[in-house]
Amino acid sequence: MPQITAVTVEDVRFPTSLTADGSDAMNKDGDYSAAYVVLHTDGVDGVGAPLAGHGLTFTIGRGNDIVAAAAVHQAQLLVGLDVATMAADMGAVYRLLTSDSQLRWLGPEKGVVHLSLAAVLNASWDLVARLADKPVWRLLVDMSPEQLVDIADLRYLSDALTRDEALAILRAKEGTKAARLAELDRTGYPAYTTSAGWLGYGDDKLRRLCQEAVDTGYGYVKLKVGANLDDDIRRCAIAREILGPDRNLMIDANQVWDVGQAIEWVTALAQFKPLWIEEPTSPDDILGHAAVRRAVAPIGVATGEHCHNRVMFKQLFQAEAIDFCQLDTGRLASINEIVAVLLLAAKFDVPVCPHAGGVGLCEMVQHVSVLDYVAISGDLTNRVTEFVDHLHEHFTDPCIIRDTGSGSGYVLPSQPGYSTRMRTESVALYRFPDGHYWAATDPTTVSSPEAAYVIAGGKATPAGR
């Protein structure tokens, strides 16, 4: 039986700051990056290739090395484990990786050590799915309610969701899974695009990309807002004009506002009838999101890409703070924590619209959304999963988006694993700082800190300016 023989962790960075892809009011110049974990084994997969597990978490550049270092600490606990035994008890694998109280102190369950934990567990899920020769979504959908609850981390949730309630939610959907799966096989899982609306794009580019989104079948388009209100009004007007009255426009402030400011700003954009305002304020501010939601209804409130664990989501639901749950597959501790959040969302009847984009997030969320619809929520109402069209070329099994007539959707992944295996040549090119790309690049041409700063007039500015 195959065993894990070694782990490697790579710091992979793409120079996206050069093109303003991914720019928003908080994050102006990210270099989209992955802390990429590979669990090597002495076995072979279904087609006779070396069996390995591949997982990642997403960052936006500097500090990706810190996350990679944390992943090394955690991943080395897995060396020597038998892969079939792991596959039979992924709850125990999760508890092994979260059992180190010394590392727990650095969170707990948040920040760098939780991001790295996501990468290591994502690799573990990729590995056991490859052993089973199934995509991760299929592996999960094939599980019984008891098996799914056994892998879920329900700690600290019992005041909102008991194990029995979780089982009841799953059992209620058990008999009709096949019909929903057949439906998704025909239609794909509904998707929306953020590719059009980055803050660093000019009006002409915004107009062209909105038109392209409409032409390729998207019924939903998302715009970044929050840097300048006049600009936002002009950009929302352009988007709404092209989308027409029936397609959905979403807006995303990436945490730049205080609570009162969020309410004022969103009220000023209400004329463009956004479906939701995303990340109006600090991702930690549960009560703040609830206050914004009460004030801007019927505009919905969405958050989750920086919601760091299931305890925070529990409270967002308990406080009736959000209309859309945007969990993130690189920030939550992989399937084990995601299943807990999907169960909570189902209990509180909040639609899950996962955050994607970045590096590899689209590849992962498609598995999560299929699991949610087929086995947990059983509902597509108000569900739409983010899609951003960049960096997919670096994966061996990239996600596929297709217009199926009723709008664009994610095609069900067909290959074994979590779709998180990066191409060897991409890693060799973009490994930081010694990959071929970075070794040949003048670092001052991409986003980097200034060499020196001076303090004057209440702020710090680069010394050279």
Added chain:
Amino acid sequence: MPQITAVTVEDVRFPTSLTADGSDAMNKDGDYSAAYVVLHTDGVDGVGAPLAGHGLTFTIGRGNDIVAAAAVHQAQLLVGLDVATMAADMGAVYRLLTSDSQLRWLGPEKGVVHLSLAAVLNASWDLVARLADKPVWRLLVDMSPEQLVDIADLRYLSDALTRDEALAILRAKEGTKAARLAELDRTGYPAYTTSAGWLGYGDDKLRRLCQEAVDTGYGYVKLKVGANLDDDIRRCAIAREILGPDRNLMIDANQVWDVGQAIEWVTALAQFKPLWIEEPTSPDDILGHAAVRRAVAPIGVATGEHCHNRVMFKQLFQAEAIDFCQLDTGRLASINEIVAVLLLAAKFDVPVCPHAGGVGLCEMVQHVSVLDYVAISGDLTNRVTEFVDHLHEHFTDPCIIRDTGSGSGYVLPSQPGYSTRMRTESVALYRFPDGHYWAATDPTTVSSPEAAYVIAGGKATPAGR
């Protein structure tokens, strides 16, 4: 004028797991550690020694290297800054260190990058206080209300505390600062001890240490609970017997319970009349703490050592979730964020009883408690600051506890800085892994992960057992 010329960051670890000092229900075998930052300058201090700033954050062992690596990223932004300019505008220094959106992604404002930020900012405050030839508490108490508000990070707080409200709180205490300072100079700041109650200590040691605490003038003693209810009942009975009916007993569960379980367990210990239950559940669970508080009153609820930022404290106050605010000087982003939390606590009338112990936390909290009483809360009611009697010998200006007749208290620090300078010989001995102690130590004699694990029966166990 002196400038910062270089930064060094050391990973310093003390083998406390050997003696069970610091053991509790969540953290059984920590090796108390510090990520220790030194900001070197080309200047001299008030006695002609090289001027430098010294700061740290506290961890419990593994991963201290990760925090140190993050601190290097942040601290190098300070190289080249003029120290007098920093001293005049510590708000700008804070904004410089928090301005990197790429590093922000790894939190935001939580986990490893926030711990490391605390270390770098603590060193910055030590530096500017040494330049002024004052202890940090004196530097802060001498500031005007406007100056204090200018250094405070009020972002995301305006729905609970506006700048004008903050100024009003400070102005109301401005005229009577001198009288309170004279009082503290006589009495010290009230302290309590946790040294007696670690979970790994046997009954005889517990009894002896409780008696010592009483004999040395402590009116408050804290016990760790949460591993076994029968043990807790026996241990609380011992402590209460020795303390008598009038001294205060506190209990601390270190996050081991779900909300319902916390309520049941604390109810079973209510017979021993604890003043507070500390960390009854996940530190992220604001609504959970509020539920526990409602259920166990009049026993108070205390938390904060793992409360990761001011936005979480804001909500703990808004939700009426806690009776005691236990902010942590290694987890919040130093004085800039701490002042914001002290102002919030004053507005919501919640006493601040800072968390201490660890490495260097007692040295720092004494400055914070003096600031709170003299300039912000103006109140000692229900205020008592933690003291744990270990590892002080590694600091050049260790805190001093004295029984002044009305109970034990922290003596006001008299030396310039934040009391966070470690002895050179301590760093040389305990630097990990190459300090003399660690180089000469068999790693298997202290807490370390097992070399291999097997999964069986729903859990992972070390392969050798």
